[in-house]
Amino acid sequence: MSSNVTLPVAEEFEPRIVAFFCNWCTYTAGDLAGAARLAYAPNMRVIRLMCSGRVDPEFVLAALRQGADGVLIGGCHPGDCHYREGNYKCLRRFQLLCKFLRQMGVEEQRVRLEWIAASEGDKVQKIANEMTAQLKLLGPLRLQITPRVNGRPRAAECPPAPTKGVAP
Amino acid sequence: MIMPIHDPVRIGVYVCHCGMNIASRVDVEDVRAFAQSLPGVAAARTYKFMCSDPGQEMIQKDIKEHGLNRVVVASCSPLLHEHTFRRACAAAGMNPFYLQMANIREQVSWVTPDRAQATRKARALIHAAVRRVADHYPLAKERVNVHPAILVVGGGIAGIQAALLLANAGKKVYLVEREPSIGGHMAQLDKTFPTLDCSACILTPKMSQIRTHPNITLWTYAEIEEVAGFAGNFKVKVRRKPRYVKEELCVGCSECVSACVFKEGRVSDEFNQGLSKRKPIYMPFPQATPNVVVIDPRSCLKIMRGKCAMKCVEACLRAAIDFEQREEHAEIEVGAIILATGYRTFDARKIPEYGYGRFPNVYTMLEVERLVNAAGPTGGDITLRDGARPQTVGIIHCVGSRDRRHHPYCSNVCCMASLKMAHLVKERTGAEVFNFYIDMRATFKGYEEFYDQVLREGVQFIRGRVAEVTDWAIRSAEKGKLVIRVEDTLVGVVRRIPVDMVVLATAMEPQEDAAAVQRKFNISCSQDGFFLERHPKLGPVSTFSDGIFLAGVCQGPKDIPASVAQAGAAAAEALCLVDKGFVEIEPNTAFIDEAACSGCRTCIPLCPFQAITRDAVKGVAVINQALCKGCGTCVAACPSGAAGQNMFTDAQIYDEIEGVLADV
Numbered sequence: 001m002s003s004n005v006t007l008p009v010a011e012e013f014e015p016r017i018v019a020f021f022c023n024w025c026t027y028t029a030g031d032l033a034g035a036a037r038l039a040y041a042p043n044m045r046v047i048r049l050m051c052s053g054r055v056d057p058e059f060v061l062a063a064l065r066q067g068a069d070g071v072l073i074g075g076c077h078p079g080d081c082h083y084r085e086g087n088y089k090c091l092r093r094f095q096l097l098c099k100f101l102r103q104m105g106v107e108e109q110r111v112r113l114e115w116i117a118a119s120e121g122d123k124v125q126k127i128a129n130e131m132t133a134q135l136k137l138l139g140p141l142r143l144q145i146t147p148r149v150n151g152r153p154r155a156a157e158c159p160p161a162p163t164k165g166v167a168p
Numbered sequence: 169m170i171m172p173i174h175d176p177v178r179i180g181v182y183v184c185h186c187g188m189n190i191a192s193r194v195d196v197e198d199v200r201a202f203a204q205s206l207p208g209v210a211a212a213r214t215y216k217f218m219c220s221d222p223g224q225e226m227i228q229k230d231i232k233e234h235g236l237n238r239v240v241v242a243s244c245s246p247l248l249h250e251h252t253f254r255r256a257c258a259a260a261g262m263n264p265f266y267l268q269m270a271n272i273r274e275q276v277s278w279v280t281p282d283r284a285q286a287t288r289k290a291r292a293l294i295h296a297a298v299r300r301v302a303d304h305y306p307l308a309k310e311r312v313n314v315h316p317a318i319l320v321v322g323g324g325i326a327g328i329q330a331a332l333l334l335a336n337a338g339k340k341v342y343l344v345e346r347e348p349s350i351g352g353h354m355a356q357l358d359k360t361f362p363t364l365d366c367s368a369c370i371l372t373p374k375m376s377q378i379r380t381h382p383n384i385t386l387w388t389y390a391e392i393e394e395v396a397g398f399a400g401n402f403k404v405k406v407r408r409k410p411r412y413v414k415e416e417l418c419v420g421c422s423e424c425v426s427a428c429v430f431k432e433g434r435v436s437d438e439f440n441q442g443l444s445k446r447k448p449i450y451m452p453f454p455q456a457t458p459n460v461v462v463i464d465p466r467s468c469l470k471i472m473r474g475k476c477a478m479k480c481v482e483a484c485l486r487a488a489i490d491f492e493q494r495e496e497h498a499e500i501e502v503g504a505i506i507l508a509t510g511y512r513t514f515d516a517r518k519i520p521e522y523g524y525g526r527f528p529n530v531y532t533m534l535e536v537e538r539l540v541n542a543a544g545p546t547g548g549d550i551t552l553r554d555g556a557r558p559q560t561v562g563i564i565h566c567v568g569s570r571d572r573r574h575h576p577y578c579s580n581v582c583c584m585a586s587l588k589m590a591h592l593v594k595e596r597t598g599a600e601v602f603n604f605y606i607d608m609r610a611t612f613k614g615y616e617e618f619y620d621q622v623l624r625e626g627v628q629f630i631r632g633r634v635a636e637v638t639d640w641a642i643r644s645a646e647k648g649k650l651v652i653r654v655e656d657t658l659v660g661v662v663r664r665i666p667v668d669m670v671v672l673a674t675a676m677e678p679q680e681d682a683a684a685v686q687r688k689f690n691i692s693c694s695q696d697g698f699f700l701e702r703h704p705k706l707g708p709v710s711t712f713s714d715g716i717f718l719a720g721v722c723q724g725p726k727d728i729p730a731s732v733a734q735a736g737a738a739a740a741e742a743l744c745l746v747d748k749g750f751v752e753i754e755p756n757t758a759f760i761d762e763a764a765c766s767g768c769r770t771c772i773p774l775c776p777f778q779a780i781t782r783d784a785v786k787g788v789a790v791i792n793q794a795l796c797k798g799c800g801t802c803v804a805a806c807p808s809g810a811a812g813q814n815m816f817t818d819a820q821i822y823d824e825i826e827g828v829l830a831d832v
Contacts, residue, residue: 016829023247024712025692031245034274042285045292045828046275048246049816050756054800062822067829079687082713083799084776093804118692118700118712125279 015069015135017044017128020059022052024082025118026074032121040125041132044072051075052113053086057097060111069141070110070131074124077115087115109134110141177302178210180236181294182227184218184243186273193277193286199242202291202832206298210234218243219252227253228260237262238301242270242294248703263306265755265815270297288832296827303820309752310793314400315503316340316746321392324352325728326720327508328374329735330742335383337743342500343378344406345388349456350375352510356439356534358541360728361588362618368455368543375457388458393497395689398797399715400503400751410493412463412471413449417488420459422451427483429476435467437545441535444545449480449489454543463489504715504742507699508735509685511721514568514575514675521636522567522672527650528553530637530670533585540592550597550669558599558668562652563590564634565605569675569725577696579675580725583609586673587619590627593671602628602665604654612729630665632657637670676725689716698724709738714751717741756798756815762788764810771802771811 021027027048033040049055052075060071073094075087094113101111112131116123181203185191196214204212211230215223218241230236239262241253246269254264270293280286316339320331323345331343343350354360355375357367378384393405425447433445439453448468451461463471463480470476470491481489516524516532524530529552531539542548552558563586569579583605590601608629610619623629632655641647642664649666656663678697679685686693691711692700699722702710709717717738720731745751758779765788772780772789779795780802782788789811791802800813812818 018825018828027245028247028692028712031247031271031274034245034278037278039279039281042276042280042282042289045289045296046271047296047821047824047828049800049821050813051799051801054804054813054816056804056818059821059825063825063829066826068825080692082690083797083801086776086799086801089774089801089805119695 013136013140015043015132015140016067017070017072017131017135018063018068019044019046019072019074020049020052020055021046021074021116022076022082022086023048023050025076025080026052026114026116026124028118029074029116029120029124032119033124034121036121038121038125040128043132043135044128051081051083051086052090053081053083055090055093057093057100060097064106064110064141064143069138070112070135072127072131073111073113074116075113077117080117106141106143107138109138175237177208177238178234178236179206179208179238179240179298179301180227180230180234181206181209181212181240181242181298182218182223183212183214183272183294184223184241185214185216186218186243186277187216190243190273190277193280193283194272194290195283195287198287199272199290199294203240203242203294203298206295208238208302209298210236219249224252224256227256231257231260231262237266238304239267240270240294240297240301241267242272242290242297244273245269245271245275265307266301266304268297268301268304270294291832292828292830295830295832296824299823299827300820303817303823307755307814309755311750311752312400312794313750314746314748315402315501317342317500317502318504318506318742318746319344319402319404319500319502320506320508322352322508322510322720322722323347323350323378323386323388324508324510324720324731325354325371325374326510326722326731326735326738327352327506328371328378329732330506330508330719330739331384332374332377332381333736333739334742335381337739339383339743339746341384342406342502343384343386344390344392345386346391347452348389348411348460348462349452349458350378350386350388351453351455351457353534354728355453355455356441356541357537358544359588359592361584362614364588364591372455372457375455379457386458387498389462392685392688395505397501398751398753399713399745402502402505402715404500404502404505406498406500408496408498410465410495411460412465412468412489412491412493413461414488414490414493415458415460417486418460418484419486420451420456420461422461423483423485424449424461424480424489425451427479429469429479435464440538440545441532443535443538503746504717505689506717506719506735506738506742507685507689507691507722508719508738509679509682509722511676511725512679514677516567516672516674518574519567519571522564522634522670523637523639523650524672527637527639527670529558529650529668530672533582533589533671533673536589536593536671540589540596548596550593552669556668557597558593560600560602560649560665560667561590561593561597561669561671562602562604562650562665562667563671563673564637564652565603565673566633567672567674568677570606575675575677575696577725578609580609581727582673582675584615584618584727586671587622587627589671589673591622591625594625594627599668600628602630602652602667604630604632604634604652606631606633612727630654630656630658630663641666676721679722682722689713691716694724696724698722709734709741715745754798754815756800756813757793757796758791758798758800758803758811758813760789760791761810761812762786764808765789766808766810768807770805770807774801774805776801
């Protein structure tokens with residue numbers, strides 16, 4: 001590098017969002033957004049689960065620990081759950097999780113729970129864009145435990161994920 | 169459960185171009201090279217259409233030649249083609265549950281305009297899938313027997329058609345209708361477009377077939393209370409409302425109706441759209457099926473006040489009237505369900521500028537349909553409220569439809585219904601008829617020809633959305649008339665057209681309780697409120713709940729031929745399911761690792777299907793695999809990590825989290 005000391009030009013921060021979508025409503029809405037070619041920010045990566053009730057709060061923590069700047073949980077609207085009430089179970093856990101995250105100093109905009117019906121492709125677009133914009137304002141989470149590499153934790157160097165419930 | 173194999177993981181990654189759908193936005197070759205570099209990946213290929221035969225054969229060949237034991241297909245949504253690729257893998261001798269899909273079309277190429285970003289996202293998703301698939305283990309689908317009976321909900325033309333087809337195929341059918349008679353909206357119509365068949369003449373034979381068919385159990389005046397179970401084995405509770413008349417005794421002679429203490433009708437007649445009055449005891453309409461009278465508890469003196477001379481009871485020679493009748497509940501078991509719950513028409517009062525409800529001579533299409541009908545309130549005379557014959561009639565299209573304030577969708581049938589009405593009005597009254605339309609949609613067999621015929625008959629067509637209907641006359645010719653103000657967009661002038669009668673072609677809209685029905689049957693609604701089909705092209709009668717099918721307007725506005733066709737399709741789908749005799753259940757059930765379970769019972773009250781019990785001897789939770797539906801809520805809650813879910817184990821999900829977050 002030259003001896004001229006210049007401030008490095010910051011590359012625009014691209015937040016990483018992990019999304020847990022239920023199979024029946026929100027994942028389908030995600031597909032609908034695609035079919036309708038509703039472009040949205042590329043920062044969201046969707047993990048499909050059968051129900052938002054399957055979202056173990058530890059999944060959210062693991063995602064944040066491994067470099068996610070935000071986590072979105074998507075489930076069916078209250079009353080519409082394919083499994084009757086999985087989304088309520090999710091809501092209960094989510095509220096406890098939010099309390100915990102607040103105490104840990106994680107801004108509440110980083111972890112969101114949204115009810116998105118199978119027909120609401122536009123809501124997937126809206127929330128992905130909204131969350132990306134919000135996280136850009138908030139900046140990186142930097143919740144990593146391992147030393148940073150180039151300012152970001154590398155997933156490969158993160159502590160291994162807990163291996164509870166290993167399949168028989 | 170089958171034990172996992174311990175061979176080294178050999179993954180094949182298949183990146184689909186999907187024509188240009190994926191390849192135009194995602195650098196598939198870059199993604200393939202990336203996949204090839206990942207640990208455990210033995211082969212990575214791209215192909216134009218992975219779902220095509222050559223694509224599937226490519227995967228199968230690799231499984232055999234490269235000894236693959238895991239497959240990742242990066243293509244469209246797993247909701248679309250997971251079954252296809254599972255079948256392909258199974259045919260090559262690999263357990264189908266060693267497959268994982270990465271959705272790089274719906275969730276990448278179709279929503280990410282920037283090629284570099286799309287490619288990066290595709291890499292991340294494939295990385296996650298490769299990480300995850302290593303943790304997969306073989307599973308098998310369980311087979312469950314199917315109950316051979318079928319439930320059809322709704323007795324309009326779609327429900328009638330579906331029920332008859334299934335009954336003719338030898339299936340036991342339950343047809344449940346909430347009104348006192350089947351027939352639906354079609355029974356209210358006079359003629360059907362474009363052939364001008366008499367609606368009742370083609371419908372009533374089908375209605376009576378329903379009544380007499382040995383395979384059909386018809387429950388009118390009944391509603392679905394509760395639906396439990398799953399495809400192949402639904403348990404349905406039906407509530408039968410009391411009609412205060414014994415259905416098996418009544419022969420429909422209507423002596424009781426004449427004898428009723430009310431000499432004249434007092435209550436607005438639903439069948440005639442309120443254009444006539446009926447008595448508290450009434451026959452819904454002459455061809456009602458079943459041909460049994462019904463007593464309206466909201467107007468019958470005996471039921472409301474407990475006091476009445478009960479002339480109806482005296483008049484009935486068969487002692488069919490029974491004021492002691494109470495609600496009955498029936499529980500049935502069926503293998504498949506067809507929903508044909510129909511529609512309601514848009515309430516024209518919501519567009520006050522058209523004056524419905526303010527000006528007596530503004531009618532809805534369905535009201536005029538009753539006026540035209542020989543069995544209607546005027547005996548087929550098209551008359552105004554004061555009994556005069558209209559000299560000029562204006563028919564306004566798109567009332568409530570193609571209107572951002574109400575329904576953005578095209579209600580599909582109104583153009584043709586308006587043309588038919590224009591023809592009938594002109595034929596019966598000789599009146600001058602104006603049609604006010606936005607676009608003329610006459611797209612099916614014989615429709616354009618009918619439009620042409622109506623044009624030649626001299627019906628006037630003015631292209632433009634009507635601004636208002638007013639009684640404010642500014643010229644002498646407008647005195648005492650309704651004036652339709654409209655911009656004639658073909659000529660480019662604003663016109664005032666005085667008419668005697670205005671007919672509003674109101675839109676079809678979802679039933680008032682569509683959302684409640686949707687929840688009851690665990691299906692989805694599309695944004696317009698109609699029930700959502702599984703796939704707009706390839707699954708037009710299926711829903712996201714297996715074993716529940718859609719027919720008729722409950723899925724979206726359509727005319728009679730389309731409803732009948734869809735009913736046939738739904739019947740065929742239901743038949744496929746019950747004739748197969750078994751359903752295969754996705755093995756995504758939860759399980760308990762007994763060694764880790766502390767018997768804390770946290771999971772037991774969480775299960776919405778009561779699938780979890782506690783083994784008192786071992787002191788551990790036990791999950792009944794037949795009852796578990798695989799939501800995984802118990803797994804998320806288990807404090808000791810003893811609960812797991814097949815296809816969605818914690819390890820698999822953690823791998824996926826790590827995979828999507830990795831720098832790629």
